[in-house]
Amino acid sequence: MKQGPENASYRWVILGTVFSLQTILSMTVFSFGPLAPFLLEALNINRTQLGLFNSLINLAVMIFGLPAGWLIDRFGVRRLLLVTGMLGVFFALFSRVDNVGTGYVLIFLAGIGYAFTGPSTSMALVHWFSPRSRATALSIKQSAVTIGSAVGAVIIPVLATGLGWSNTTLILGAAIMVVVVAGFLVFRDRSSRSPAPQSPALAIFRRLLGDKRLLHLGLACGAYGALQISISTYLVLQLVQVKGMPAIEAGAFLMVTNIGGAVGRIMWGSLSDRAFGGKRKTPLTIIGIISGTLAIVLSMGISGLPWGLLFFMMVILGATAFGWNGVFMAFATEISSRDMTAAGLGWAMSLGMIGAIAGPPLFGYIVDRTTSYNPAWLIFGIVVLVAALSLILIKEHKTSL
Numbered sequence: 001m002k003q004g005p006e007n008a009s010y011r012w013v014i015l016g017t018v019f020s021l022q023t024i025l026s027m028t029v030f031s032f033g034p035l036a037p038f039l040l041e042a043l044n045i046n047r048t049q050l051g052l053f054n055s056l057i058n059l060a061v062m063i064f065g066l067p068a069g070w071l072i073d074r075f076g077v078r079r080l081l082l083v084t085g086m087l088g089v090f091f092a093l094f095s096r097v098d099n100v101g102t103g104y105v106l107i108f109l110a111g112i113g114y115a116f117t118g119p120s121t122s123m124a125l126v127h128w129f130s131p132r133s134r135a136t137a138l139s140i141k142q143s144a145v146t147i148g149s150a151v152g153a154v155i156i157p158v159l160a161t162g163l164g165w166s167n168t169t170l171i172l173g174a175a176i177m178v179v180v181v182a183g184f185l186v187f188r189d190r191s192s193r194s195p196a197p198q199s200p201a202l203a204i205f206r207r208l209l210g211d212k213r214l215l216h217l218g219l220a221c222g223a224y225g226a227l228q229i230s231i232s233t234y235l236v237l238q239l240v241q242v243k244g245m246p247a248i249e250a251g252a253f254l255m256v257t258n259i260g261g262a263v264g265r266i267m268w269g270s271l272s273d274r275a276f277g278g279k280r281k282t283p284l285t286i287i288g289i290i291s292g293t294l295a296i297v298l299s300m301g302i303s304g305l306p307w308g309l310l311f312f313m314m315v316i317l318g319a320t321a322f323g324w325n326g327v328f329m330a331f332a333t334e335i336s337s338r339d340m341t342a343a344g345l346g347w348a349m350s351l352g353m354i355g356a357i358a359g360p361p362l363f364g365y366i367v368d369r370t371t372s373y374n375p376a377w378l379i380f381g382i383v384v385l386v387a388a389l390s391l392i393l394i395k396e397h398k399t400s401l
Contacts, residue, residue, distance in 0.1 A: 010188075011128035015137055017186050018121040019144045024179045025084065025117055026148030027156075028091055028172040029057060033254055034156035036237045037247045038165040043100045047237070047368050051360030053107050054229050060111025061118070062353035066208065069119040069346025076189045077124045084120065085180040086113025092173025095166040118349050122329050123342045124187070131334070132273060135280065139269025139326025146261030146322050149232060153254035157236075157247045208347045213335050216394050218351025221328050223387035224288060225352050226359025227295060227380050228321050231257065233360045235314075238373050242303050253314055260315035261322025269326040280331035281396050284324060288388025291320035295381030299374045321384075328352075335396070 032039070032053045039050060072080050090110035097103040121141060129137040159168040208214065235257065239250035264287075272283045294317045302310060329345060336344025359380070366376040 011125075011137075014124050014128045014187065015140060017183050018124050018141050021081075021084070021179055021183045022117070022121055022141055022144035023148040023151075024175055025087060025114065026145040027152035028087065028176055029114055030145075030149040030232045031152055031156050031169070031172060033232045033234070033236050034153050034247075034251050035160060035165055035168070036233070037240055038160045040237075042165055043098075043103065045100050047234070047364035048361050049100060049364075050237075051230075051233055051362075051364040052104065054233050054360045055357045056104055056108040057111035057114055058225075058229065058353040058356035060108050061115040062350045062357060064112050064115035065119065065346040065350035065353065066205070066343060067346075068116045069123075069343040070205075072116075072119050072123055072342040072346075077120050077127070078184065078187050078189050080116055081120050081184050081187060082180065083116040084113050085177050086110060087117075088113070088173045088176025088180065090173075091176065092170050095168075095170035095173065118329075119342050119346045122333070122345060126333050126341065127189070131278065134333075135269040135272040135278075135327055135330035136266070137269075138329045139265040139267075139272075142269075142326040142329070143262040143265040145325065146258040146265065146318065150255040150258030150262065153236070153251040153258060154248075157251045161248065205343075208343060211336075211344070211347075213394055214332065214344055214348050215351065216390070217328070217332060217335070218348040219354065220288075220387040220390050220394075221284070221324065221348075222352045222355030223383045224291070224321070224324050224328075224355070226355035226362075227291060227384050229356045230359045230363040230376070230380060231317070231321060234363060234367070234373070234376075238302070242373065253311065256311060257314040257318035258322060260318025264319030264323025265326050267319070268323050269330070272327045272330065279396060280327050280334070281391055281394055283327050284331065285388050285391045287320045287324045287327075288384050288391070291317060292381045292384035292388060294320070295377050295384060297381075299376075299378035299381060301374055331396075335394075 032050065036050055039045065039053075040047075043049075068080070068083075087110045090106045090113070094103055094106040094110065097106065122138060125137045125141055126134060156168060159171065163171075232254070235254050236247065236250040239245045239253055240247055245253075268283050268287060272278070272280055276282050294313060298313070298317075305313075328348075332345045332348035333341050363376045363380065366379065367373050370376075
């Protein structure tokens with residue numbers, strides 16, 4: 001197979017390709033929030049059990065994120081891109097389950113495919129974009145996560161109301177398989193990039209385990225992920241149960257939260273590259289302070305909030321709680337050694353998944369036990385604030401890739 005074109009304009013083809021992939025994949029991964037009212041009834045589950053669906057996807061990402069990164073460093077992006085199609089295959093099979101246990105198994109297997117999405121699409125941009133524009137490119141790509149989620153927040157409840165939740169998930173799974181194959185046909189690895197010398201796999205794993213900066217960054221941003229995934233999982237359900245909104249109308253609030261996230265990701269990436277002179281730590285800290293504070297404000301209750309004010313708060317919460325990922329990915333790649341850049345990113349993402357795994361069921365458990373969403377918002381807001389302030393301790397170091 002011939003290598004792709006070696007001209008600067010082709011990087012925009014790469015960006016467009018990974019943006020499209022990430023949009024469809026994210027619409028599916030974050031569909032459990034819009035599907036929540038339907039799944040609770042169809043599978044006869046509670047909020048804690050609902051949160052486990054997102055936890056299992058993120059558990060798969062945590063377990064397989066580091067091996068995925070190592071494989072990408074070794075064999076290139078293009079060949080490993082096809083593995084993301086597992087998400088579509090098993091999500092389509094999930095559409096036919098009639099009990100939660102089988103559903104959990106299928107969603108975990110789907111998550112293995114999703115584990116390859118972050119490292120592969122991110123490294124595609126790291127290879128094609130220079131350090132001075134890298135955070136912007138990664139943030140544009142990551143804005144596809146929230147754009148896909150925003151579109152899904154509106155479309156999925158409509159489809160589930162008209163076609164049923166099972167047919168809706170079947171459509172989402174099939175769409176993933178189509179877009180992954182199309183992306184594989186379009187994508188080309190950059191042949192002009194000289195390969196980094198490869199260390200033995202075991203040596204790389206040992207070095208990663210001993211890297212305190214990646215450990216700190218991953219765990220701190222795990223708190224960010226816990227809040228982000230919990231919002232995606234429970235916002236629609238809270239608005240339906242507390243404010244009495246129809247599911248479609250509640251989905252519109254999740255949509256504007258994700259739109260705020262899409263704008264925020266691009267904005268924070270651009271600010272990191274330009275206003276902060278390539279610094280990643282400062283914007284990540286600011287993001288956490290704002291989102292943690294907003295979560296604490298929401299813990300005072302939303303039942304009495306005017307819809308206009310709630311709408312505005314969701315936009316700002318989206319821009320921060322959903323807006324950190326691109327800067328985080330740039331930070332992780334830049335503090336990793338060149339011979340294990342994708343592996344370093346995969347390791348940091350795996351560590352961050354701890355929060356994404358524990359967050360949704362913990363949030364749901366708190367709500368189930370207290371019969372109120374307010375304590376969950378308060379606890380998660382405080383944890384994010386502490387994590388944000390701890391980032392100050394990480395020593396920032398720029399690398400050239």
